[in-house]
Structures are given as structure tokens and as C-alpha cells.
Amino acid sequence: MTYHHGNLRKELLDRAAYVIAEQGIEALSLRALARDLGVSHAAPSRHFADKAELLRALATVGTDRFISYVLAAADAAGDDPLERYAAMGRAFIRFSLVFPAYYRTLTHPDVTAHADEDLKAASERHRLVIHDAARAAQAAGWLPDEKTEDAVLFSIATVRGTAAIMNDPLSSKTEDDTEAQIRRIVRLIIDPDTLNAKNKATRSA
Amino acid sequence: MTYHHGNLRKELLDRAAYVIAEQGIEALSLRALARDLGVSHAAPSRHFADKAELLRALATVGTDRFISYVLAAADAAGDDPLERYAAMGRAFIRFSLVFPAYYRTLTHPDVTAHADEDLKAASERHRLVIHDAARAAQAAGWLPDEKTEDAVLFSIATVRGTAAIMNDPLSSKTEDDTEAQIRRIVRLIIDPDTLNAKNKATRSA
DNA sequence: AATTGAAGTTGTCATTGACAACATTTGACC
DNA sequence: GGTCAAATGTTGTCAATGACAACTTCAATT
Structure with a gap:
């Protein structure tokens, strides 16, 4: 497991766009996003202070x-x-x-x-x-x-x-x-x- | 504590409308609604199967x-x-x-x-x-x-x-x-x- | 008066967002 | 090359929430 994903911010945004398009914005979860990208549940917090910041x-x-x-x-x-x-x-x-x-x-x-x-x-x-x-x-x-x-x-x-x-x-x-x-x-x-x-x-x- | 509230469905809807107007729809929580009306956290489920049903x-x-x-x-x-x-x-x-x-x-x-x-x-x-x-x-x-x-x-x-x-x-x-x-x-x-x-x-x- | 179903309650669970403390990697500077 | 600080990722934990199950009370009908 590579400690440094390297491109996590962009991949989070891309994956989020995909999930929203597929399942609606209500279904978006930071933890699920992290799971999808094979990363720990708190990893997204390094790039977005909270969920709203990712959406913004x-x-x-x-x-x-x-x-x-x-x-x-x-x-x-x-x-x-x-x-x-x-x-x-x-x-x-x-x-x-x-x-x-x-x-x-x-x-x-x-x-x-x-x-x-x-x-x-x-x-x-x-x-x-x-x-x-x-x-x-x-x-x-x-x-x-x-x-x-x-x-x-x-x-x-x-x-x-x-x-x-x-x-x-x-x-x-x-x-x-x-x-x-x-x-x-x-x-x-x-x-x-x-x-x-x-x-x-x-x-x- | 009156066991039968009597008018809970309508009061839930009214209170929900108030909360949404005041704090936005993201801030709406069934449990908070129940607390506001002095009722147990599961009481709303007697009137609305889930949160989406209340919104509908x-x-x-x-x-x-x-x-x-x-x-x-x-x-x-x-x-x-x-x-x-x-x-x-x-x-x-x-x-x-x-x-x-x-x-x-x-x-x-x-x-x-x-x-x-x-x-x-x-x-x-x-x-x-x-x-x-x-x-x-x-x-x-x-x-x-x-x-x-x-x-x-x-x-x-x-x-x-x-x-x-x-x-x-x-x-x-x-x-x-x-x-x-x-x-x-x-x-x-x-x-x-x-x-x-x-x-x-x-x-x- | 007995019963039955509606309405409310307590208890519990998995999921989630947020946060804190710790670990590893990278790159800048010497 | 070595050191160190900052960036990035990890594990652990917490409170809030929606959902559900099992139990209790009340009211209305018979």
C-alpha cells in the first residue's frame, strides 16, 4: 500500500463527480469515496476540511x-x-x-x-x-x-x-x-x- | 407525559417547515425534530417511514x-x-x-x-x-x-x-x-x- | 370489560463526519 | 549525503443520525 497516493485530491473530485452522476448527490459519502480509492477513511480530510469544501x-x-x-x-x-x-x-x-x-x-x-x-x-x-x-x-x-x-x-x-x-x-x-x-x-x-x-x-x- | 401526542404528524410537518426555513434543509434531522416536540426519537417513524417520506x-x-x-x-x-x-x-x-x-x-x-x-x-x-x-x-x-x-x-x-x-x-x-x-x-x-x-x-x- | 390496533417508548446497530494522535514520505536546505 | 520540516496518509475514537426491533400505553369498538 503506497503511503503516498500522489494524486488524491484530483481523484477524489473525479470519483465524487462519478458517484453523484450515478447515484445522486445524497449518496455521496467521504468514507465511501476513500474506500473506493483504496485509501483510509481520514485521508480526504488532508485535502478538504469537510464535506462542504469538497462540494465547493x-x-x-x-x-x-x-x-x-x-x-x-x-x-x-x-x-x-x-x-x-x-x-x-x-x-x-x-x-x-x-x-x-x-x-x-x-x-x-x-x-x-x-x-x-x-x-x-x-x-x-x-x-x-x-x-x-x-x-x-x-x-x-x-x-x-x-x-x-x-x-x-x-x-x-x-x-x-x-x-x-x-x-x-x-x-x-x-x-x-x-x-x-x-x-x-x-x-x-x-x-x-x-x-x-x-x-x-x-x-x- | 401524555403518551398520545394526538397531533404529531401535523406538528412534525410544521416544525420541519420552520427548521428548513430557519436553518436550511441540510440541518433537518428527525431526531432533533422529535426532541423539539418533546417526543421520543422513534416517534416520527409512526407517521413517516423514513426521512424522505416526511420530505415528500x-x-x-x-x-x-x-x-x-x-x-x-x-x-x-x-x-x-x-x-x-x-x-x-x-x-x-x-x-x-x-x-x-x-x-x-x-x-x-x-x-x-x-x-x-x-x-x-x-x-x-x-x-x-x-x-x-x-x-x-x-x-x-x-x-x-x-x-x-x-x-x-x-x-x-x-x-x-x-x-x-x-x-x-x-x-x-x-x-x-x-x-x-x-x-x-x-x-x-x-x-x-x-x-x-x-x-x-x-x-x- | 376485553380486545385490538394505533401511537409512543426504550434499546440497539451500522454509517457517517469530524477530530486527535501517530507514521511515513518528500523535498528543501545544509 | 544527511537532516529536518511539511505534506500526506493511517489508526483510533466520538457523537449524531436514520433505521429497526421489541415493548408499552391508550382509545375505540364490540
Whole structure:
């Protein structure tokens, strides 16, 4: 038994993400995690002061992945600011389905209620990415009459709520074509009808 | 020491709601609940098979309160279907702030993932209330071109996401005038542009 | 009055998170 | 190369918790 595992912190985070995705965040136990990695029950405490700190670390990692995922979707959508913003909205929702562990962690009361500096910083980075894209979209005609703050809150609320519904067995109608549903909802945010004639023409072209 | 408490089930639910509102849902413990009510540690098991069942019962009660709260707001808004729907949206968001315990319970993974028949039935009642109001709003001109299912998903997602953000210390900007913020967001769902003559003309053209 | 089932009690167990005290490894410094 | 301090892992222990079993009391029906 190697005394030094060498990479325990990262492996704990990875294994935790796996367990949460497979069995839900309620099933996560530090001791079980330690057992899974063949390490003593107190080993995790060397890397995370308590369980909440592990969850916060996971949320921080998740936020950065979130940012990468959303930015990649924007870049894949091309240069048009409205198309980019719509693509980011779709990616936002999709993220919760692709990485359920991060989604669960990011919406866990223990995490959001007691964020540490790392998580707050990551969260701020995330906020900036969305705001910048929203500003560009507004300049291109999206909800041009609205305060940017309200427009951002509105769109984030919608995609976040959609993600919540789709991750909620009670509400989700388990639509066969989830992706099409996502597109339709995001279309209602970036509503072509609220755009000026120029954009309308561009879209119907 | 009265052997028969007489009203334990209801008192457990009330106390649980109080504790969740005060200290968060993670702090809820069956044994502490029993202590608070001056009852033995196993007494709750006579009324709830396990902790999750108590949470589900709380969610069921909460759903019914939710329905009452939202319907009352609609009735206070008068007869116009669009005004009623907007009022329901605002009430939807406000509910999460007024009854945090129910909100937490209704979004708890343990509850949504393992709903029992009672909760499913309550959830279905809730769905019907929203759908009926949405249908009426559509008939009155709200997103008239959209499939009702999509229009409902869109509006529920937005109010639900707004509630999530406002209950999330990481995201909420702790706006001084929450109520005004709620109104502005709901206005973006029930877009005034879809109401005024100019846009109506554009749409029907 | 007897009985029966609902409701509450005591006792116990395994699991868990947290903590303390100890052991080993690593790497920096001489 | 040797020494030492810090990082990392280990064993041992504790209190709290949820769950369960076995026993007790109460109330309602007959």
C-alpha cells in the first residue's frame, strides 16, 4: 500500500463527480469515496476540511467547465452575436444534462449558501462571459429597449429554469427530442419577432 | 407525559417547515425534530417511514399551498387572461421567497426523484392550473403562434429560473426592490410588444 | 370489560463526519 | 549525503443520525 497516493485530491473530485452522476448527490459519502480509492477513511480530510469544501471545489471545477463548454458552443456558432448568444443558451441547458454531477453541485444549498473565494471568483468569471455576450447581442438588436441587467436576468432565468425542469422527474415530460425542445425554448428568448426588420430579414433568409 | 401526542404528524410537518426555513434543509434531522416536540426519537417513524417520506409529505402540502397562493394572485388580478397569467407568474416567483421551506423541499433531489402518488397527484393539479391559465392567455393573444406546450414550458422555466436565482446567494445581486425586479422579468415573458397594436399588427400581418 | 390496533417508548446497530494522535514520505536546505 | 520540516496518509475514537426491533400505553369498538 503506497503511503503516498500522489494524486488524491484530483481523484477524489473525479470519483465524487462519478458517484453523484450515478447515484445522486445524497449518496455521496467521504468514507465511501476513500474506500473506493483504496485509501483510509481520514485521508480526504488532508485535502478538504469537510464535506462542504469538497462540494465547493467540485462546483468551482464545474463552473470552469461550464464556461469552457458555453464558450465553445458560441465559437462554433460563428460571428453573429445573436446566433452566438442563442448557442450559449442552448449549451447552458445542455450542460446540465451532459454533466449532471456539476449541475447538482452548483444547485446544492450547501454550496451556493457558503461559497468560498475560489467559487465566487469562478462564478464571477462565468457572469462576465454571459454579460459580455448579452451586451453584444443587445447591440445587435436583442431586446434593445431593455436594461442589460434585466435582459441578462431574463435569459439566464429561462435557460436555468429549463435545465431545472429537464432535470426534474416530476416536471419533465421526457420529450423524445430533447434537443429540439431546447432549440424551441431558446428561440423564444431570442425571439425573432422582437427583433428589428433587419434581423427578421436575416433570419428568414 | 401524555403518551398520545394526538397531533404529531401535523406538528412534525410544521416544525420541519420552520427548521428548513430557519436553518436550511441540510440541518433537518428527525431526531432533533422529535426532541423539539418533546417526543421520543422513534416517534416520527409512526407517521413517516423514513426521512424522505416526511420530505415528500412536506412537498405535497407545499404544492397545494403553491396552488392556492397562485390562484389567489390570479383572482386578485381580475378577469383579463393575460393580466391573470402575469400575476400568476409573479406569484410563482414570490412563493419561493415567502415559503422558503416549501421551495427547498420542492427542489430537493430526494423528493423530485422519488415522488409518491400523493405528490404526483398534487404536482398534476399544479400543472393543470398553469396550463389552463396559459391556454386562456394564448386565446387572448399571448404567444399565439406557439404550441401551448412550448409556451407553458417557456414561461414556467423563466419564473422557476428567476426564483432559483433569487434564492441563490451566488447569483442574486440582492436588488433592493425585489418586487420591481419580478415585475420586469414577468413583463418580458408576457411581452407588452405582443399586446400593443403595433406588434399585433406585425404578427398577424 | 376485553380486545385490538394505533401511537409512543426504550434499546440497539451500522454509517457517517469530524477530530486527535501517530507514521511515513518528500523535498528543501545544509 | 544527511537532516529536518511539511505534506500526506493511517489508526483510533466520538457523537449524531436514520433505521429497526421489541415493548408499552391508550382509545375505540364490540
